[in-house]
Amino acid sequence: MSEAIDTFWSAAGRALHAGRLAKLTLSKPRRKDPATPRNLYARPVELKGETVLQVTHRYADREEAKNYAPEAGLAYLTDQLATTYYNGDLFTLDEQLSLLQSRKGNARLRGEPARHETPVLAHNRQKYRDIPADRPYLHALGITTADGQVTAAGRRKYKQINKFVEIVDNLVHHHPLPAGAHLVDMGSGSGYLTFVLYDHLTNTLGLEVNVTGVELRPALVEKGRQIAAENGFDRLNFVEGYIDSYHPDRLDVLIALHACDTATDDALFRGITAGAEIMIVAPCCQKQVRRDMEVPDDLRPLLDSGIMLERQAAMLTDGLRALYLQGRGYATRIFEFIPLEHTAKNVMITAVKSEGQAGGGARVQWEALKQRFGVKRHYLEELLKG
Structure with missing residues (x-):
């Protein structure tokens, strides 16, 4: 075992036994x-009063978790790094160590200071609870009455914002954010989601984050700033701008809900180029691919009607987006955000940076889809090619 590898595992053992291990991943x-x-994702969890090392095996189509006694778990991971993976990343409460191995057997260790939250050891963590309706900013946004009751007109919005925060809660639980993380809501509008996101991450989870809402309309920007100030939300800000004109020094989480047509692609491109850890988008009005798309002869009986063709174009647009994200090292999910009775714009794409995400297979798949439907161009692909 080389000195770099020995140092890596010695640090992992010390962190685990001292209760300072946040997570450990093996990739490539x-x-x-x-x-x-x-890739393999390991973290300490508590089962029946005992701390174990839970190792999640992430396949292309599923995840499988196995629990090990601490020493046995480290021994298993040590063997896996020696035989199956090239890279390892160790995250403690105050440090990140990255072990990089070449195919020739050379190993180098890279370390940098980092701050991570104390790991949640509970195997079954507490179920997410809705944002309390008595929050003053909800009344200022017109969702609740002065005495904290959700109005009839605000019920759908209240359900949507709580579902959104539940999704974010789950993402940051499995992919912890560094201290001082910057979350950007592109096209924040009236700021419903921006406010509840900041409130939950800061006041419920106790995370040290900065949140920015980016919005074109000056009146909404000023209103957001005023409500943030009235509620003492010091790390929440609203700025006037558009997706492609806002260039923060740091961007850890990108959110863009209901960005119309290629504006969703602009947002994803901004997140990819900024190296965002997490991206959450809810696309709408997917027109660009539809104009270029050709229906295969064998699918004409299915797609002969306008509504069916429109839905197919939307699915193709978002499916290609997910594949482009996978090609850039992100693990993606496409799912229903909120039931159709609440909003017709209910598809959501989440993308989480993954050390073991390979792009070769995604490229083969997106090229096959483009050929199948005669798609000559996709706006996000053009942006990524520069």
């Missing part, structure tokens, strides 16, 4: 094999 498989997980 040595061989392309569907039977080999893309």
Whole structure:
């Protein structure tokens, strides 16, 4: 074992036994094999009063978690790094160590200061609870009455914002944010989601984050600033601007809900180029691919009607977006954000940076889809090509 590898595992052992291990990941498989997980994600959890090391095996289509006694878990990971993976990343409460191995067997260790939240050891963490309706900013936004009751007109909005925060809560639980993380809500509008996101992360989870709402309309920007000041939300700000004109020094989480047509692509491109850890978008009005799309002859009986063709174009647009994200190292999900009776714009795409996410297979898949439907161009792909 080289000195770099020995130092890496010694640090991992000390962190685990001292209760300072946040997470440990192994990535970059040595061989392309569907039977080999893309990466391993390990974290300490508490089961029946005992701390164990839970190792999640992340495959292309599923995840499998196994629990080990601390020493046995480290031994298993040590063996996996020696035989199956090239890279390892260790995250403690105050440090990040990255072990990089070459195919020739050379290993180098890179360390940098980092701050991570104390790991949540509970195997079954407490269920997410709705944002309390008595929050003063909800009344200022017109969702509740002065005495903290959700209005009839605000019920749908209240349900949507709580579902959104539940999704974010789950994402940051599995992919912890560094201290001082910057979250940007592109096209924040009236700021409903921006406010509840800041409130939950800061006041409920106790995280040290900065949140910015970016909005074109000056009146909404000023209103957001005023409500933030009235509620003492010091790390919440609103700025006037558009997706492609806002260039923060740091961007850890990008949010863009209901950005119309290629504005969703502008947002995703901004997140990719900024190296965002998490991206959450809810696309709408997917027109660009529809104009370029050709219906295969064998699908004409299915897509002959306008509404079916429109839905197929939207699915193709978002499916290609997910593949482009995978090609850039993100693990993606596409799912229903909120039931159709609340909003017709209910598809959400989440993307989380993943050390073991490989892009080769995604490229083959997006090229096949483009050829199948005669798509010559996709705006996000053009942006990524520069």
